[in-house]
Amino acid sequence: MIGFFQLYVTHWEDWWPDLRDAAGNTLLLTLCAFAIALLVGLLLALAKLSRSGLISRSATVFIEIMRGVPTLVILFILYFGIVPIGITLDAFVASILGLGIHAGAYVAEIFRGGIQSIHRGQREAAVAVGMTPLQSLRYIILPQAVAVMLPPLINMLVLVLKDTSVCSLVAAPEIMLRAKDLASTYFQPLHLYVLAGVMYFGMAWPLSLLARVWARRRGRGRRV
């Protein structure tokens, strides 16, 4: 058992700089993909709530497809699949787009659920005191909806963070790719993949805790 940890001490200076840089890339990938997911999610949610049947139905179909296909397939389509039609994306860009669009479909449902969770009376009351629909959205609906949406959004962020590991399969330079390279150089796969797991845990756990604390604080005194 002690021998197991000793190996980390011996190799720390060989491994850590590479993995630390890769962790930076993982975080960058996560944040960029999540920003895209928020944007895509907002557009899809608005499209889905639209009065036009065609727009709302297209959004529904798009969401269903994105939720029904693995992230890996979407990444492979963006990275390898559209090369023959003349579009070549960098691995990092393809990863950001792939993860972002995929997560966007889930974020859309979070947004929609959040907005619909606010009782109609709130909107009617806002309109009754003379607010325009946009004002009622801005001052009445959104402030309440955001509180509902925040815990699932943070959970989504954790999912995106974990999903970035898949980007190693299109050779985006993140933690798993570095761990794989190092494992084939030093022949210590167990140590390196466990270390990778610890690094993911170190990034994801605080976020998971945050989501739970937030949800609990909001839930207090509300649940019937």
Add this chain to the structure above:
Amino acid sequence: MFAAALLGGAVVTIQITLGAFLLAFLLGLLLAVIDSMRVMLLRALVATYVEVFRNVPALTLLFIIYFGLAQVGIRLQPIPAAIIGLGLGGGAVLTEVFRAAFRALHQGQREAALAVGMTPMMAIRHIILPQAWRVVLPPLGNYAVALLKETSVASAIAAPEIMFYARQLVTRTFETPLVYAMTSLLYLAMTVPMAHVVWRLEQRRRWA
């Protein structure tokens, strides 16, 4: 030719999904029951398990189990390794699902069962589980859909599932767009009906 190879992969995808689901289900139920016994030490162990496995990517777990364990002499075949890796991760997800379901039932149910002389195990078996079942079905279905999609990462440890064959077909035929379009359709053919069933279950629960 494409279709035959991909369908062969679909069989393995389904095998891995079923195997991992069964493992996750049993593990989740076991851990949730242990958690409901209210012993501090056991609860802490369950919580640790859930936190660790919920916050580590599936791919990392698969690599630890497939490549990492081989280093200490435990050599698993790709399919069992995928089932174990995905199942262990899923166990953490389903522990939370079962735990939430147990909690959703009114505390009085358990107390009443104990008051009429049932043991805690009997209360779980005859009172809690039959009611929790209905609460638990939609999240179980959602997990099954997510799991089926997640099996695609098993291609990275050479488990011969859909993505594994898709990648092979691409290197052999260079028909990249066609192969991945068919791959997507194949996944959709499985996940969309599953998602539809989950949706129906959720609707039914809302009316009940």
